[in-house]
Amino acid sequence: xxxxxxxxxxxxxxxxxxxxxxxxxxxxxxxxxxxxxxxxxxxxxxxxxxxxxxxxxxxxxxxxxxxxxxxxxxxxxxxxxxxxxxxxxxxxxxxxxxxxxxxxxxxxxxxxxxxxxxxxxxxxxxxxxxxxxxxxxxxxxxxxxxxxxxxxxxxxxxxxxxxxxxxxxxxxxxxxxxxxxxxxxxxxxxxxxxxxxxxxxxxxxxxxxxxxxxxxxxxxxxxxxxxxxxxxxxxxxxxxxxxxxxxxxxxxxxxxxxxxxxxxxxxxxxxxxxxxxxxxxxxxxxxxxxxxxxxxxxxxxxxxxxxxxxxxxxxxxxxxxxxxxxxxxxxxxxxxxxxxxxxxxxxxxxxxxxxxxxxxxxxxxxxxxxxxxxxxxxxxxxxxxxxxxxxxxxx
Amino acid sequence: xxxxxxxxxxxxxxxxxxxxxxxxxxxxxxxxxxxxxxxxxxxxxxxxxxxxxxxxxxxxxxxxxxxxxxxxxxxxxxxxxxxxxxxxxxxxxxxxxxxxxxxxxxxxxxxxxxxxxxxxxxxxxxxxxxxxxxxxxxxxxxxxxxxxxxxxxxxxxxxxxxxxxxxxxxxxxxxxxxxxxxxxxxxxxxxxxxxxxxxxxxxxxxxxxxxxxxxxxxxxxxxxxxxxxxxxxxxxxxxxxxxxxxxxxxxxxxxxxxxxxxxxxxxxxxxxxxxxxxxxxxxxxxxxxxxxxxxxxxxxxxxxxxxxxxxxxxxxxxxxxxxxxxxxxxxxxxxxxxxxxxxxxxxxxxxxxxxxxxxxxxxxxxxxxxxxxxxxxxxxxxxxxxxxxxxxxxx
Numbered sequence: 001x002x003x004x005x006x007x008x009x010x011x012x013x014x015x016x017x018x019x020x021x022x023x024x025x026x027x028x029x030x031x032x033x034x035x036x037x038x039x040x041x042x043x044x045x046x047x048x049x050x051x052x053x054x055x056x057x058x059x060x061x062x063x064x065x066x067x068x069x070x071x072x073x074x075x076x077x078x079x080x081x082x083x084x085x086x087x088x089x090x091x092x093x094x095x096x097x098x099x100x101x102x103x104x105x106x107x108x109x110x111x112x113x114x115x116x117x118x119x120x121x122x123x124x125x126x127x128x129x130x131x132x133x134x135x136x137x138x139x140x141x142x143x144x145x146x147x148x149x150x151x152x153x154x155x156x157x158x159x160x161x162x163x164x165x166x167x168x169x170x171x172x173x174x175x176x177x178x179x180x181x182x183x184x185x186x187x188x189x190x191x192x193x194x195x196x197x198x199x200x201x202x203x204x205x206x207x208x209x210x211x212x213x214x215x216x217x218x219x220x221x222x223x224x225x226x227x228x229x230x231x232x233x234x235x236x237x238x239x240x241x242x243x244x245x246x247x248x249x250x251x252x253x254x255x256x257x258x259x260x261x262x263x264x265x266x267x268x269x270x271x272x273x274x275x276x277x278x279x280x281x282x283x284x285x286x287x288x289x290x291x292x293x294x295x296x297x298x299x300x301x302x303x304x305x306x307x308x309x310x311x312x313x314x315x316x317x318x319x320x321x322x323x324x325x326x327x328x329x330x331x332x333x334x335x336x337x338x339x340x341x342x343x344x345x346x347x348x349x350x351x352x353x354x355x356x357x358x359x360x361x362x363x364x365x366x367x368x369x370x371x372x373x374x375x376x377x378x379x380x381x382x383x384x385x386x387x388x389x390x391x392x393x394x395x
Numbered sequence: 396x397x398x399x400x401x402x403x404x405x406x407x408x409x410x411x412x413x414x415x416x417x418x419x420x421x422x423x424x425x426x427x428x429x430x431x432x433x434x435x436x437x438x439x440x441x442x443x444x445x446x447x448x449x450x451x452x453x454x455x456x457x458x459x460x461x462x463x464x465x466x467x468x469x470x471x472x473x474x475x476x477x478x479x480x481x482x483x484x485x486x487x488x489x490x491x492x493x494x495x496x497x498x499x500x501x502x503x504x505x506x507x508x509x510x511x512x513x514x515x516x517x518x519x520x521x522x523x524x525x526x527x528x529x530x531x532x533x534x535x536x537x538x539x540x541x542x543x544x545x546x547x548x549x550x551x552x553x554x555x556x557x558x559x560x561x562x563x564x565x566x567x568x569x570x571x572x573x574x575x576x577x578x579x580x581x582x583x584x585x586x587x588x589x590x591x592x593x594x595x596x597x598x599x600x601x602x603x604x605x606x607x608x609x610x611x612x613x614x615x616x617x618x619x620x621x622x623x624x625x626x627x628x629x630x631x632x633x634x635x636x637x638x639x640x641x642x643x644x645x646x647x648x649x650x651x652x653x654x655x656x657x658x659x660x661x662x663x664x665x666x667x668x669x670x671x672x673x674x675x676x677x678x679x680x681x682x683x684x685x686x687x688x689x690x691x692x693x694x695x696x697x698x699x700x701x702x703x704x705x706x707x708x709x710x711x712x713x714x715x716x717x718x719x720x721x722x723x724x725x726x727x728x729x730x731x732x733x734x735x736x737x738x739x740x741x742x743x744x745x746x747x748x749x750x751x752x753x754x755x756x757x758x759x760x761x762x763x764x765x766x767x768x769x770x771x772x773x774x775x776x777x778x779x780x781x782x783x784x785x786x787x788x789x790x
Contacts, residue, residue: 031504031507031508031509032507032577032611033507034507034508049493050492050493050494051490051491051492051493052491052492053450053451053491053492054449054490054491054492054493055448055491056448057493075492093493093495095446095449095490095491095493095495096446096447096448096449096450096490096491097445097446097447097448097449097470098444098445098446098449098452098488098490098493098495099445099498100488100490100493100495100496100497100498101495101496101498101502101509102495103494103495103496103508103509104508105509106509107496107502107509109426112426112427112428112429113426113429113498113499114426114496114498114500114501114502114509130537130539130546132539135537137534137535137536138534138535139532139533139534139535140532140533140534140582141532142525142530144525144527151525163558166561182427187535216427
């Protein structure tokens with residue numbers, strides 16, 4: 001075998017080597033060897049995109065104005081941002097109207113696609129990073145769902161010691177991603193495993209399993225309606241969405257939970273089962289747990305909660321068939337009702353959850369309301385949410 | 396919380412709904428709701444890319460001529476391919492010189508980036524698909540490497556029954572990805588877990604663990620040389636690559652293997668440890684196992700094997716300090732030497748491995764030479780390789 005074969009095999013692997021020392025360093029979310037995007041100590045990010053024949057290239061941090069890049073003499077487009085809020089930010093690159101991920105970044109499932117993401121370190125925060133403590137296990141799970149008629153993929157976190165303590169049974173938290181994300185988000189973007197590892201090592205939380213399900217489902221034999229020309233929010237689109245939510249609810253409660261309780265050493269009574277979710281996952285959590293209070297006793301909504309579907313004012317007296325109408329009985333039954341929001345979230349989201357908090361307060365419904373300072377509808381908010389929520393479970 | 400909040404949260408999640416019945420169906424590798432790319436029964440693929448302001452858009456199946464797309468009146472670019480070889484194919488989209496992944500496809504790490512991939516079904520083949528058999532567990536592993544001074548990520552497959560059979564110890568196969576790929580490839584692209592599940596259910600293989608490591612490493616404190624202007628294959632670039640290989644060898648043999656043997660119920664003698672890899676991983680396998688024959692007794696090279704690094708002719712009499720010089724002693728010591736190649740691989744690769752096979756044969760070195768009919772340097776070849784290789788282990 002000749003030298004050229006080596007070139008054939010290896011050409012793709014040689015990383016771009018560091019050019020010069022610089023205060024900017026490659027982001028931790030980059031692929032091996034990618035120099036860009038890179039970040040400085042103030043949180044500014046530099047992007048570099050190869051698009052020699054393009055006439056317009058932009059960086060799109062979702063929910064923000066698109067940022068125009070500048071073409072250099074070498075045909076590469078560059079941009080340096082202002083300091084970014086610490087945490088994980090999705091972004092895409094738009095080249096002559098084509099929106100795609102940045103080849104320099106790993107991808108993270110969000111916005112319904114494998115999108116780019118950039119991690120801006122938060123000075124002094126290690127609670128969501130791998131540290132020298134005992135690590136739990138993250139595993140993938142494939143299960144066949146009689147509801148959807150398909151194989152479905154989920155992720156599970158096992159606390160350190162699960163494998164060794166063969167006589168111990170554990171509570172379970174079902175933890176859901178947001179709209180456009182999937183079951184991989186809480187590990188890849190959220191670092192839920194490292195948050196738990198660090199909380200456990202510090203003695204701040206009880207050990208429990210975390211199951212992260214794929215939050216979309218279509219019933220076996222379901223034919224998608226043709227929604228062409230139907231705007232978002234039209235009765236047809238709403239019905240399709242509610243059907244998806246209903247199929248997911250059945251898959252979770254009739255297939256996945258029994259599967260988990262059969263295959264792993266869980267405590268399977270309602271006192272040892274929690275559910276939480278972010279954004280759409282928070283709405284799903286409220287709908288599912290309140291429909292199945294015989295199955296759940298801890299409820300968390302991270303930037304998404306009750307009273308959203310259907311719109312209008314949320315009334316604790318009548319919501320969910322009056323489950324909260326008697327606050328004392330409710331507090332005895334539901335051990336934790338937890339709602340969180342970032343102070344910099346879009347106004348509607350922030351005020352919506354703040355109103356929910358006030359309505360619950362006015363109705364004397366015991367709950368926790370947590371505000372993440374300076375963060376928006378993004379993973380840094382949800383990491384903090386989990387870090388506050390987890391220690392309150394299964395006490 | 397008002398209806399608009401729902402729109403805010405959910406807008407990204409509503410899948411594109413099926414438009415019309417068609418013989419083309421969305422690829423299994425697509426993201427939720429993406430209609431394109433789609434495939435017909437003959438294996439033709441239709442692509443559709445939104446790039447309204449672009450002047451040139453191409454689909455790039457790596458190693459093949461780029462395919463020009465055609466712009467439609469709606470600003471979307473389309474292309475229908477000829478029938479494609481069954482299996483998994485990486486591809487990218489090139490828009491005015493910007494090469495990126497297709498937002499309709501999930502990404503798979505290859506070519507040093509998160510690239511698109513399309514799965515063309517192989518009629519009648521289910522050996523690499525989830526079926527109604529017992530499934531093993533795939534888990535992620537984070538370990539701290541004293542060699543690199545960093546946290547490293549690996550994947551492990553546990554056969555069905557591992558958790559329940561708490562007194563059973565298992566052999567281990569270390570299975571490596573190719574150049575430009577990473578530790579996720581054997582599960583995401585290769586479906587190694589499903590291949591094992593199906594082999595085990597059919598009683599065709601012994602149960603064992605599979606550890607999939609990240610095949611790149613930089614020693615702690617190592618400063619990358621500046622390789623600007625140094626062509627691939629230059630002494631400087633070769634030295635940098637060999638340093639990377641050497642660091643990986645130390646990480647694997649000094650850190651990961653002891654970690655696995657400490658944390659899991661393994662049989663840790665050389666008779667119960669195998670290594671195999673594809674392409675670059677095959678070369679790494681030959682180098683590492685022959686340097687550590689005290690640790691390994693089963694060796695597999697999938698489209699990549701001995702005698703590549705350094706070029707020139709491979710001489711079984713002198714290679715690896717004469718480990719094969721006495722073929723009888725070698726066959727007693729190494730229980731399996733396995734080499735595979737696809738018949739449609741690039742000529743250099745095919746003839747290189749065929750020559751290796753002939754040289755081993757001429758020197759009476761016992762080995763298996765497997766040819767995958769009609770497949771190239773691609774995952775369908777390597778799935779077949781594993782399906783043939785695994786049943787020969789630990790007999």
